[in-house]
Amino acid sequence: MEKKRIIVVDDDKNTRLLIENILTKTRQYDVIQARNGEACLRKLNETHVNLILLDLQMPGIDGIETLKRIKKQAPHIPVIIMTAHGTIEKAVHSMKLGSYDFLTKPFPAERLKVTVKNALEAVALETEVKSLRSVLDSRFQFKNIIGRSGVMQEVFRAVEKVIDSDVTVLIQGESGTGKELIARAIHNESKVRHAKPFVAVNCTALPESLLESELFGHEKGAFTGAASRRIGKFELANGGTVFLDEIGEMSPSTQAKILRVLQEREFERLGGNALVKVNIRLLSATNKNLEEEVRKGTLREDLYYRISVFPIKLPPLRERKEDIPLLVSHFLERYSERENKKIKGIQREALNVLLGYHWPGNVRELENAIERAVVINNTGQIIMNDLPQHIVTFGREGIEYPDETLPRWIERLEIEVLQKTLLEFEGNITQAAKKLGIGRATIYRKAKKYNLPISK
Structure with missing residues (x-):
């Protein structure tokens, strides 16, 4: 399999070397280092790139300005923001500008690998959907x-x-x-x-x-x-x-x-x-x-x-689940245009939930779910938090994780719920704890354990 090419942009040489070491050990990635935003943009012109890991605080043009220029020059390339200095507000702002996700330093090697993998999968899915949309001719569409x-x-x-x-x-x-x-x-x-x-x-x-x-x-x-x-x-x-x-x-x-x-x-x-x-x-x-x-x-x-x-x-839709990505793309296009929003696709995890759900209401229920997701979405990409809770709950039951132990499966689910809830309330522990029905101390301890962003 062809290796994916990743640019790591950070003014700290040790950080660049550490990330390169983590990613190259997987034998799935080639890593190019850039010490600032200007160097990143030059390399972007010189070579094909699949993903960019971008620090927020750098000399010269900072991460936010670099992100804006990347999105203007190569909007299809996913960008993951890294920050040790910025607040949750800056991270949220970067996502509104088009970054795929953010990592708060220091981050575990496993979190880095998972985030990179998810970003590349999301792009691959978006590319697949665009390809499917381009061949929606008489074979795949009848009115x-x-x-x-x-x-x-x-x-x-x-x-x-x-x-x-x-x-x-x-x-x-x-x-x-x-x-x-x-x-x-x-x-x-x-x-x-x-x-x-x-x-x-x-x-x-x-x-x-x-x-x-x-x-x-x-x-x-x-x-x-x-x-x-x-x-x-x-x-x-x-x-x-x-x-x-x-x-x-x-x-x-x-x-x-x-x-x-x-x-x-x-x-x-x-x-x-x-x-x-x-x-x-x-x-x-x-x-x-x-x-x-x-x-x-x-x-x-x-x-x-x-x-x-x-x-x-x-x-019924449950007997033709291979049509769900195409239907999702169709409904996203329809309701994004109606709501005057630019929704670039759906995250892999959210799509997996849709594929795992049994759809008793069939295509009408799927259409209603996507319409609702477009209306409430504020990230530019449909995520699980945009989907109705009953679909998420029962959709997860239909997803198999054959290589995971039960404790690891529970931990992954816990991280996901905590991260989405903290993002929803911009890192506010009190509000997150109230929604999840657990104590503030529990939220704080688990956020520290999983290196999740919280407001000071």
Whole structure:
């Protein structure tokens, strides 16, 4: 494997030598030394660099100014700030300017190696996401439906087969899998019907007494409160597509009328006798097992066979987790633009949590989580602290750490929680202790043990 090249920028020669010794022993890195900011910027022009370790306090241009110039010259290179003099405020300020993380001197060799590894992984992940985004062509994207997994490619191929047909399609899948998106894609890509209306009806959103009127319309005086004629959804969609979501939730009389529309292309408004002719395509969706509903007698067998000529089954997100990085990138781009924020990606640890979570709410739940993360993020990169707590808790349970002992796993988790909480409260021990429900002395002792920054 090709070694990563790292510039260590520090005016203290012994510090540079120590860091070089620690990193080169891993046999994964080549280290270049720079004694000040000017030397760092020169070397940046002369050679390819993967990461920079940058001291804050140096003669000439200081670390903050050097960081600004690095980000202007090579914004893709991760920078880890090192400081023995600065306060937590300076470290936080450097992260707002684009540094990946900071280390407070003296730092343990293990912390240095882990921080460098995480920074390089984050860049690799961001590069991968950009690469995936660049190939979001017809193979990986069908309108707003994204997926490179084998199961989603099968869905795309099925959709392509029925676009220019009038066959009825039954879209099956759990809530949040994107059934309406599939229906809209079929309609929008149709050469014949795309310019005509797409009318969606959620059959569970209306009481049965109103559903028939909603679908077929009514004449004036058809029932109490019917003060005038009302055009129903089938009539409104003439020439286009009707999408019935949760079609299994209908009374027998409504089922009979829909069957008539499919067979005869005609119906009568409630309270009327005149036949209304329509030319529509019917797409349906359900999260139920409709064959079981037929067996129970709650769904007409003849209607089931009419609406399910071409079934398309959408997989739950837990069965296509390889699509999660691509979906995260898509939602980050969407909500960053909406919130006018520059979110450059997601940390590896946060992505691992998303990959470990079981997603009962499927893609809709993932989208909501990323939207929330973008809104509350203030670091320019999504971190675990931006994710909903239940996702972090259960997502961690899905991550395996085969090489770690239980005490080491607990210690790593403890360091992570303490670091994020202290950053949240800018090193304030009292506030951090209150949030975590432990004593100030415990926070202070553990912060010293793990060399975490605290305010004086």
